Structures are given as structure tokens and as C-alpha cells.
Amino acid sequence: xxxxxxxxxxxxxxxxxxxTAVRHVARVTNMLVAARRFRIVGGDRRxxxxxxxxxxxxxxxxxxxxxxxxxxQLWCLGTPDESTAAVExxxxxxxxxxxxxxVDAGRHVPAVDEDAAGPTTLARPGVLGxxxxxxxxxxxxxxxxxxxxPAAAARIRWARRSMPVSRAVADELxxxxxxxxxxxxxxxxxxxxxxxxxxxxxxxxxxxxxxxxADETDDAVAAVLxxxxxxxxxxxxxxxxEQRALALAxxxxxxHVLVDDGSHVVRLxxxxxxxxxxxxxGAAEETTSGxxxxxxxxARGQLGIPVVAVNDARTKTFFxxxxxxxxxxxxxxxxxxxxxxxxxxxxxxxxxxxxxGFGHVGEGVALVLRALGFRVTVAETxxxxxxxxxxxxxxxxPLTEAVRAADLVVxxxxxxxxxxxxxxxxxxxxxxxxxxxxxxxxxAVDEAVAAGAVRTPVGRKVERLALPDGPAVLLLDGGxxxxxxxxxxxxxxxxxxxxxxxxxxxxxxxxxxDELDRAVVPIDPxxxxxTARVALAVFGAxxxxxxxxxxxxxxxxxxxxALAARPVGLxxxxxxxxxxxxxxxxxxxx
Numbered sequence: 001x002x003x004x005x006x007x008x009x010x011x012x013x014x015x016x017x018x019x020t021a022v023r024h025v026a027r028v029t030n031m032l033v034a035a036r037r038f039r040i041v042g043g044d045r046r047x048x049x050x051x052x053x054x055x056x057x058x059x060x061x062x063x064x065x066x067x068x069x070x071x072x073q074l075w076c077l078g079t080p081d082e083s084t085a086a087v088e089x090x091x092x093x094x095x096x097x098x099x100x101x102x103v104d105a106g107r108h109v110p111a112v113d114e115d116a117a118g119p120t121t122l123a124r125p126g127v128l129g130x131x132x133x134x135x136x137x138x139x140x141x142x143x144x145x146x147x148x149x150p151a152a153a154a155r156i157r158w159a160r161r162s163m164p165v166s167r168a169v170a171d172e173l174x175x176x177x178x179x180x181x182x183x184x185x186x187x188x189x190x191x192x193x194x195x196x197x198x199x200x201x202x203x204x205x206x207x208x209x210x211x212x213x214a215d216e217t218d219d220a221v222a223a224v225l226x227x228x229x230x231x232x233x234x235x236x237x238x239x240x241x242e243q244r245a246l247a248l249a250x251x252x253x254x255x256h257v258l259v260d261d262g263s264h265v266v267r268l269x270x271x272x273x274x275x276x277x278x279x280x281x282g283a284a285e286e287t288t289s290g291x292x293x294x295x296x297x298x299a300r301g302q303l304g305i306p307v308v309a310v311n312d313a314r315t316k317t318f319f320x321x322x323x324x325x326x327x328x329x330x331x332x333x334x335x336x337x338x339x340x341x342x343x344x345x346x347x348x349x350x351x352x353x354x355x356x357g358f359g360h361v362g363e364g365v366a367l368v369l370r371a372l373g374f375r376v377t378v379a380e381t382x383x384x385x386x387x388x389x390x391x392x393x394x395x396x397x398p399l400t401e402a403v404r405a406a407d408l409v410v411x412x413x414x415x416x417x418x419x420x421x422x423x424x425x426x427x428x429x430x431x432x433x434x435x436x437x438x439x440x441x442x443x444a445v446d447e448a449v450a451a452g453a454v455r456t457p458v459g460r461k462v463e464r465l466a467l468p469d470g471p472a473v474l475l476l477d478g479g480x481x482x483x484x485x486x487x488x489x490x491x492x493x494x495x496x497x498x499x500x501x502x503x504x505x506x507x508x509x510x511x512x513x514d515e516l517d518r519a520v521v522p523i524d525p526x527x528x529x530x531t532a533r534v535a536l537a538v539f540g541a542x543x544x545x546x547x548x549x550x551x552x553x554x555x556x557x558x559x560x561x562a563l564a565a566r567p568v569g570l571x572x573x574x575x576x577x578x579x580x581x582x583x584x585x586x587x588x589x590x
Contacts, residue, residue, distance in 0.1 A: 010050045015373045016349045018051045020338070021105045021142040022058070023331045025073075028126025028146045029101065030155075030192075031162065032491035034059025034323045035539050039071045041086040042078015047107060051075060057371030059323065070094065070540065073101045080113035087117075091134055099162065100134070104141040114139065124158040125151050152192070152220035156199075159192040163496040165534045169503040170200035178510055179206040185255035187247070187265040188286075189216040189484050190234055193495040195225055197259075197502065202230060211250040211265060214238040215485050248272060257509050258283035259502055263290035263307075270297070270304060277304035281513030284505035286310040286498060288321070288359070289414040289439045291520060298519045306516035308505035313523045315497045315531045317360050321437075324494030326364020328483035329410065329436035330372065336476055336486055337432055340459040346430050346474070349373065351407035356399050356419065358385040361436050362412035366394055369410075377402045400426045409473075411443065412436040419443040419479070421451055425470035433465075434476045436483065443479030461486045500531045 010018075026033060038060050040048045055075075056062060063069040071090055076083035087102055094100065104112035114120065118132030120139065126146030128139040160167070173179055184201055188194045190212035202208045210225060212234040222232045231253070233246040247265055251273050257280070260266050266283045269276055282305045285291055291311055297303040310316055337348060353374040355366045366376050366389070378389035379399035390396050399418075403409050403426050411418045414437055421444050427433070435442050445465070449455065452468040455475075461482075466472035477485050489495070504527030509516075582589040 010053075010373065012347075012349045014047055014050050015054075017047070017107055018054045019334070019349070019372050021051070021103075022054060023335060024126075024142045025101070025103055025140050026327065026331055026491070027335060027487070028124070028140055030159070030488045030492050031101075032323065032493045033327060035061065035493075036072040037061045037063040037069065037540070038073040038075055039063050039086070039090075040075045040077060042076065042082040042111065043107075044077070048077055051077070051105070054371060058327070058368060070098065072099065073103060075103045075105050076111040077105055077107070078111055080111065080116070083112045084116060087133065087137070091137060094134070094136070096136065097161075098136055100137045102130075102137065102139045104139065104143070106143065110141070110143065112139065112141070114141075122147065122149075122151065122154060124154045125149055127158070150218075150220035152195075152218065152224045155192040156195045156221065156224060159492050160196045160199075162492040163193070163196055163499070164538050165496045165500040165531060166197065166200060166503060168534055169500045169531070170204045173503065173507060174204040177205060178507065179204045181205075181207075182257065182281075182510055183207040183209065183253060183255045184506065185209050185211065185250050185253070185258045185265065187211045187250070187258065188261045189489050190232070191218045191221055191489050193489065193492055193499070195221050197499045198225060198230055199228065200503075201506070202228075209250050209253045209255060210234065211247050213264070214243055215480060244268075251276060254279060256281045257506055257513075259506065260285050260290060262287055263294050266290075266305075266307060267293060267297075270302070274304065280305050282306040282308065282509040282516065284308045284310045284502050284509070285520075286316060286320075286502060287414075287437070288361075289437065292414075295520050303518050303520070306509070306513055306518055307520050308508055308523055309520050310498070310501050310505050310523060313501040313504075313531075314528045315535070316501045320490060320494050320498045321360035322364035322367070324364070324490030324498075325361045325412075325437055325483060326366075326368045328487060328490045329361075329365055329412075329434070330368040332483045332487035333408070333410065333432065333434040333476060334372075336460065336462055336482075337474075340462060344458045344464075344474075346407060346432065348407050348432065351375070352377070352405055353408040353410065354379060354399070354402040354406040355394075356380075356409070356411040357413035357415075358382075358389045359412070359414075361414070362389075363392075365410050365412050365436050366392070369408075370394075374408070377406070379403075399423055403427045403431065406431055408432045408434070410434050410436055413442065414439055416441045417444045417447070421447050421467070424448055424453075424465070424473060425467055427471055427473050429471040430474060431471070432474045432476065433479070434482050435479050437481055441479070443475065445475070445479050497531060497535055500534075501527060504531065 063071045074086055104110055117130045120128040123129040123138055130137045184206045186198050198208050198210055208230050210232045214236050217234040217236040219236050222234050225232050233250045247268055251269050263285050285307050288311055291309055294307050350373045353369045354377050355362050356379045358378050358380040369376050377395040377397055379402045380386040386396050400423055454466045456464045458464050461477040463475050464472050465475045476482050
């Protein structure tokens with residue numbers, strides 16, 4: 001595969017085409033780019049090189065057609081005949097259940113003959129199944145808009161097929177019968193992946209009840225869950241007072257375990273239903289911003305239940321925060337901008353971007369922006385993280401200085417008032433301002449309005465925020481968590497890992513919640529390692545266990561039974577010999 005000349009930048013039109021194509025596929029499939037094996041078929045060599053470099057910059061892995069490496073995605077740019085031959089090769093001898101995504105990315109004319117594939121079915125909006133080829137082959141055309149249909153049941157089925165790690169962990173819970181009689185309250189972004197988690201918990205024996213905030217509720221998904229017998233306390237149109245009533249209604253079912261995102265419901269039970277705390281086994285919290293107030297409560301001696309810090313699991317933080325939020329935030333941001341009327345739409349291709357914060361989320365946002373051709377500057381108050389950003393090849397500057405020439409500003413701190421009024425005043429005119437993850441008022445909108453700022457809608461979830469003594473910026477979704485409120489959240493494969501960690505935390509709480517301190521407690525390291533081994537197998541790789549001895553595929557340490565295996569720690573010492581810790585650098589110690 002030709003590579004783009006590293007000494008030159010891709011022409012803006014080709015870079016925008018490649019960016020739009022990759023974002024389209026990610027949007028209609030809700031799937032991850034990183035780690036997926038891809039092959040580009042035919043097309044103009046320069047266009048193929050730009051697409052290749054973009055995909056690899058996002059962490060995808062090129063597969064060589066000559067060595068027979070299986071692929072996850074075929075990106076078809078050439079003629080329909082070339083594409084047909086590539087699909088035939090890719091499907092020959094393919095393992096059952098291994099998804100193959102065929103992408104018609106023809107820039108000017110279709111590169112795939114859909115009629116030749118036979119009848120198609122709607123797998124989810126924008127994704128067609130091709131049953132005559134295989135139940136595991138799907139077609140996406142970057143030149144065709146997704147069907148205007150919520151298709152919630154189809155989206156839930158699609159998510160489930162791409163969540164093998166969570167399915168494996170839940171199956172262990174089902175076989176163990178551990179959750180029978182346990183009531184679990186799920187308070188997460190209510191979309192297809194959360195529906196899968198809720199149904200897996202139910203099928204494992206738990207009684208499940210769901211709550212979600214209004215701006216995080218997909219009503220069509222909620223309806224599917226209700227039809228499946230899962231109580232759902234959520235509505236996308238609920239007012240703040242109604243949301244409080246819905247959350248309290250969920251708590252009044254007296255859940256034994258809470259699975260939370262942002263710790264809002266965990267804090268609400270302390271504030272409004274403290275009498276429930278003695279009957280609860282604990283909670284699992286999956287966000288950095290949610291753990292901060294819980295740690296304050298614990299330090300004050302006011303935390304009434306153990307809370308497992310799922311966010312701190314390596315299989316969560318290293319992947320969800322970096323690769324998941326990085327991709328979903330940047331893609332959602334650019335999709336909203338591209339959808340604006342040309343009269344107000346800024347051209348961001350190859351522009352300057354500022355990332356506020358360089359934790360795991362900031363790292364991921366910066367990585368994706370750089371892969372898409374942006375010139376990235378990081379603003380970070382922690383000098384060690386700022387140094388890390390510098391070593392990663394980014395410019396580093398204070399936020400108020402960095403935004404002066406930025407076309408795009410993304411806050412990734414999870415700290416209120418990061419983008420303060422002073423920062424807004426320093427922004428370049430028409431700069432786009434977006435928030436990754438985040439908390440309320442990460443962009444100081446209320447303070448800006450109090451200072452006389454005027455808010456004018458200019459498109460879907462985009463408004464012009466004009467300060468009387470400063471520039472007007474384009475603010476996305478009022479400074480909300482853009483990948484959730486304006487898109488479908490993090491990619492399925494990422495949430496598969498995060499939810500597997502959540503399921504591991506649920507096991508911890510049910511097995512020994514009454515033994516844990518009333519504090520924020522770490523997740524069992526064995527959950528992390530076993531989850532990662534299952535995921536490696538899913539992505540077609542194997543890791544040797546400690547000690548360097550390979551483990552046969554399908555064994556208890558890398559198959560669906562992985563979480564029942566013994567905790568993996570340091571390599572075991574021979575039983576007949578204690579470890580020798582004496583130094584030999586200065587000769588034989590004997």
C-alpha cells in the first residue's frame with residue numbers, strides 16, 4: 001500500500017473526503033477504528049495513500065492481501081469487479097461469527113455493485129446485511145445517508161453481536177447463579193449498548209431497573225427494554241424536576257447494587273434516600289468526574305456504601321477514555337460542523353485545534369485530531385502531563401494563549417469553568433468549542449450569559465455564543481458531553497470492555513460487598529487481566545501469561561471462562577525455591 005509523502009500535506013479536498021468517509025462508517029456502525037484490520041481495494045493511489053494513513057493514524061491495522069491475513073474491513077475505492085473479487089477472497093474460509101464490513105468508499109462513483117450481492121437486509125440504519133454471502137458480511141456505502149428510522153431493536157442486536165467480552169462475563173454470572181434475587185439499578189447513557197448490558201444482567205438472573213437523564217435517553221431504546229420486561233424510568237423530554245422524580249422512583253425499587261455514570265444516582269441516594277444505604281451492597285462508578293465527589297465523601301466519612309472504581313480499571317481507562325472518547329468526541333464534533341449551513345459553516349480541514357487537558361481523554365482527542373490533519377496544541381496545568389504532551393509531539397501553551405489562533409477548542413478536563421469567560425473572550429472569531437465527556441459548566445456558559453453573552457441557534461445542537469466585549473464562538477450542544485448528547489456514545493467494542501469491567505465490579509459487590517470498606521475501592525486486578533485476554537482473542541491476538549508460557553486457545557484463561565480463572569499476578573516461583581533477592585552486580589554473594 002502506498003504511503004503519503006511524509007514531507008507534504010494531503011490536499012485539503014482529499015483529506016476531507018477521507019475524513020468524511022471514515023466518520024460516516026463510524027457513525028452508522030458505532031464501531032471503533034483502532035485495532036481493526038483493514039485492506040484498501042483499488043482506486044487512485046494518492047487517495048488510497050491518504051485513506052491508509054488516516055486509518056493507521058487512528059490505530060487501525062493494515063492487512064496484507066499476499067499473506068492471507070483475515071480482515072475486518074474492506075475499503076473499496078476501485079471498480080465493482082475489483083471489489084467483488086476482494087470480497088470473495090476475504091470470505092473464503094472465514095471463521096463463523098467474524099464480522100466483515102465491506103465499505104463502498106468510491107469517491108465519485110460506486111465501487112461496489114450492491115445488486116450483484118443479492119438481496120440485502122437492514123442490519124441497522126446505514127448498514128446492510130448480505131445474507132447470500134454470509135450472515136457475517138455487511139455493507140456500508142459512504143455515499144448513502146442512513147435510513148431515517150430509529151430501528152432500536154436492530155441497533156440493539158447489532159451492538160450485542162459486537163460485545164463478546166461482556167457476553168462471556170455475563171454468561172459466567174448466569175452459570176454461577178450469583179445474581180438470582182439481586183436487584184441492580186442501571187444509571188447509564190440509555191442507548192443500544194446499555195440496553196445490551198441491562199438484558200445480559202437480566203438473563204444472568206438479576207432484577208434490573210433502569211434510569212437515565214433526559215439528554216442521555218434514546219426513547220426508542222427505552223421502549224424496547226420496556227417491551228422486554230425491564231422497568232425503565234427515563235424520558236428524553238423530562239424536565240429537571242421530572243428527572244429527579246424518575247431517579248427516585250428507580251431508587252424506591254430498593255436496588256442492592258447501582259451501576260452509575262457520573263455518580264449522580266449514588267449521590268442522590270445519599271441525599272434523598274439514606275435509609276436505603278444499609279440494604280445496599282454497593283455501587284460501580286465508571287467515570288473520572290463521578291469518582292471525584294465520591295472520594296470527597298469517603299474522605300469526610302460520609303460514603304455509606306463501597307463504590308468500585310470501574311473507571312480506574314486499566315481495561316476501562318486505557319481504552320474507553322483514550323480510544324473511545326477520543327474517536328467519538330472528535331467525530332461527533334466534526335459531524336455537527338459539517339451539517340451546518342454553508343453560510344455559517346467554518347472550514348476546519350487541516351486547521352488548528354486546542355485540547356484542554358492531557359489525561360487519558362485529552363490524549364485520545366489529540367491523537368484523533370492529529371490523525372485527521374489538525375495542528376494540535378495542548379493546554380495542561382499539570383506540568384508533568386504538559387511535558388508528556390510535548391514529548392508526544394504536540395505544542396504546549398496556556399489555554400488563553402492557545403485559543404487565540406485556534407479553529408477548534410476541545411475541553412477534556414472534566415473540571416467546571418475550564419473554558420472560562422476569559423478563555424471565551426480570547427478565542428478566535430467563529431472558533432468551534434466542544435466538550436469531551438465533562439461536567440456541567442465545563443464551558444462557563446451561565447457566567448458568560450450573566451456577562452451579557454447572547455445565544456443564537458445556528459444548526460442542530462450548534463449555537464453562536466456572542467460576548468458583548470469579545471468574539472462570537474460556535475458552541476456545540478451548550479457545552480454538553482458531545483459524544484453522548486449528539487451521537488451514539490463510545491464505539492461498541494470500547495463499551496464492551498467497559499461493561500465487562502462493570503460486570504466484574506458487580507461480581508465483586510455481590511460476592512463480598514458486605515466485607516468491603518465504605519470507600520472508593522479498586523477493582524480486582526484479575527478482572528482487568530482476564531477481560532484483556534478475552535478481548536485479545538476477539539481481536540485475533542494472544543498474550544502469553546506471566547512466565548512466558550503460551551496458553552492454548554480456548555483454555556480457562558483466554559476463553560469465556562476467563563473470569564473464573566485464578567488471579568494473574570507475578571510469575572509463580574518454583575515450589576522448591578524461594579526467590580533470591582540478593583544483588584550479584586558486585587560478585588557472587590555467597
